Amino acid sequence: MSFEGKLALVTGSGRGIGRAIALKLASQGADIIVNFFRRRETAEQTAKEIQALGVKAEVIRANVGDPAKVDEIFDTIGNKFGHLDILINNAASGVGRPVLDIDVKAWEWTMDINARACLLCAQGAAKLMEGRGGKIVSLSSLGSFLVWPTYAIVGVSKAALEALTRYLAIELAPRGICVNAVAASFVETEALKFYFDEGLNEDNLPVTPVGRMVTTEDVANVVAFLCSEEAFMIRGQTIIVDGGFSVSSPLFSLKKKD
Amino acid sequence: MNVEEQIREIVAKITHVDKSIITRGSTFKEIKADSLDVVQALVAVEETFGIEIPDEEAQKFQNFGDFVSYVENRVAQEEKV
Numbered sequence: 001m002s003f004e005g006k007l008a009l010v011t012g013s014g015r016g017i018g019r020a021i022a023l024k025l026a027s028q029g030a031d032i033i034v035n036f037f038r039r040r041e042t043a044e045q046t047a048k049e050i051q052a053l054g055v056k057a058e059v060i061r062a063n064v065g066d067p068a069k070v071d072e073i074f075d076t077i078g079n080k081f082g083h084l085d086i087l088i089n090n091a092a093s094g095v096g097r098p099v100l101d102i103d104v105k106a107w108e109w110t111m112d113i114n115a116r117a118c119l120l121c122a123q124g125a126a127k128l129m130e131g132r133g134g135k136i137v138s139l140s141s142l143g144s145f146l147v148w149p150t151y152a153i154v155g156v157s158k159a160a161l162e163a164l165t166r167y168l169a170i171e172l173a174p175r176g177i178c179v180n181a182v183a184a185s186f187v188e189t190e191a192l193k194f195y196f197d198e199g200l201n202e203d204n205l206p207v208t209p210v211g212r213m214v215t216t217e218d219v220a221n222v223v224a225f226l227c228s229e230e231a232f233m234i235r236g237q238t239i240i241v242d243g244g245f246s247v248s249s250p251l252f253s254l255k256k257k258d
Numbered sequence: 259m260n261v262e263e264q265i266r267e268i269v270a271k272i273t274h275v276d277k278s279i280i281t282r283g284s285t286f287k288e289i290k291a292d293s294l295d296v297v298q299a300l301v302a303v304e305e306t307f308g309i310e311i312p313d314e315e316a317q318k319f320q321n322f323g324d325f326v327s328y329v330e331n332r333v334a335q336e337e338k339v
Contacts, residue, residue: 038297038313061310063301095294109294 001228004029007084008227009077011035011064011121012091014043017139017187020216021088022046023053024224030086031056033077037063037091064091064117065109074124084128086227089118089138089161094154102153114157115164122168126177133176135227138165139219140183140238142246158183162238169236180226180234184219185242208243209252218243261307261333262326268302269322282323289322299325307333 003025013022014036022032023046032050034057036043043059050057060076062069077084093113095106118138125136143151144158162181169179185208208214222241225231240246259267262282270277273291280289286296300311303325309332319325 040310040312041314095292105298106294109298 001224001230002029003086003224003227006030006086007033007077007081008086008088009033009035009073009084009121009125010088010090011117012037013088014039014046017184017216017219018088018090019046020220021090021223023049024217024220025086025088025227026050026053026055026057028224029055031058033058033060033073035060035062035064035073035091037061063113064121065093065113067116067120070117070120070124073121074128078128082128083132084125085132085134087121087125087134087136088223088227089121089136091117092139092154092157094151094157096150097153098150099152107153110153111157111160114154115160118161118164119168122164122172122179126172126175129175129177134178136168136172136177136179137223137226138179138181139223140165140181142183142185142240142242144183144238146246165238166236173235178226178232178235180231180236181238182219182222182226183238183240183242184214185240185245187214187216187219208245209248210243212243214241214243261330264306265299265303265326265329266322268306269299272299272302280322282321282326284322285320286322303329307336309333309336 008025008030010018010022010032012018013034022034026032032055034043034047036059040061047057047059060073062073064070091113094110097106122136125134138161140158140162141154143155144162165179165181172179219241222239226234226239266277266280269280269289269291273289273295275289291299300316304311307329311328315328319328
């Protein structure tokens with residue numbers, strides 16, 4: 001699997017899963033555009049680590065929830081590089097609330113960043129992939145079909161992302177663009193801590209049947225595979241990376257009688 | 259309108275509180291600003307003044323006054339440049 005000579009934009013790649021994906025693609029030879037919104041320090045650090053791998057890294061600040069800023073990202077890439085090979089829609093945000101407490105502001109904020117941005121970025125990317133094909137992978141979550149406390153808005157936004165992935169996959173197939181999504185279960189990142197106010201400890205650590213949590217590298221490996229030519233015939237799918245979490249019955253977690 | 263007044267207007271609009279209750283000593287909790295309100299206020303202030311306020315800095319703000327002082331300093335620095 002080599003991405004030598006390819007240019008990849010990874011949204012929200014200053015930290016967490018996006019950072020792991022950026023480093024994975026860079027380790028296989030891709031030049032990376034690191035996008036961030038709120039934390040410049042971590043984005044600059046990711047860029048440094050990418051450059052240390054011997055490839056180029058460019059940092060672009062933008063809130064992908066703002067359509068004008070999305071336009072700026074693709075204008076910058078177009079002017080500077082003239083093309084794009086890989087788009088990873090990873091940037092995400094959300095407001096943790098029970099459904100009855102969701103207001104329009106929280107809904108729009110989350111949907112704009114987690115769902116609409118995937119459409120706008122795909123539109124921008126498709127233009128820069130014209131005549132050369134490309135890969136688009138968007139990051140979903142098991143919360144698109146499993147119900148977690150206070151996760152409603154994010155879950156709905158991820159369900160929209162997965163539906164959009166199917167439409168993009170079909171409509172962009174004639175242009176030689178492969179589109180897929182990856183849904184991970186609990187991954188130990190700062191975002192996860194946000195949903196567990198009391199912090200993660202041995203009692204509430206969501207393990208998988210494999211016996212450990214999913215890591216950012218586990219997710220990055222699958223994303224990289226979907227960006228490779230080996231995955232050419234996978235289209236419009238959401239690949240689940242959860243160590244078997246979503247298919248295991250709760251019976252497996254019951255304690256056995258001695 | 260000075261920097262403080264402009265930020266007060268922005269914060270009041272986002273949190274739907276009367277701007278007269280926002281003093282330099284007001285905490286975000288007292289202004290009834292949740293984490294989304296704070297991010298939106300930061301973004302609006304950044305766009306108004308053409309500056310970038312990284313989260314690393316914003317997390318240090320204990321109250322409205324800290325927010326205002328930070329922006330005042332940044333605006334003054336920009337003017338020098």
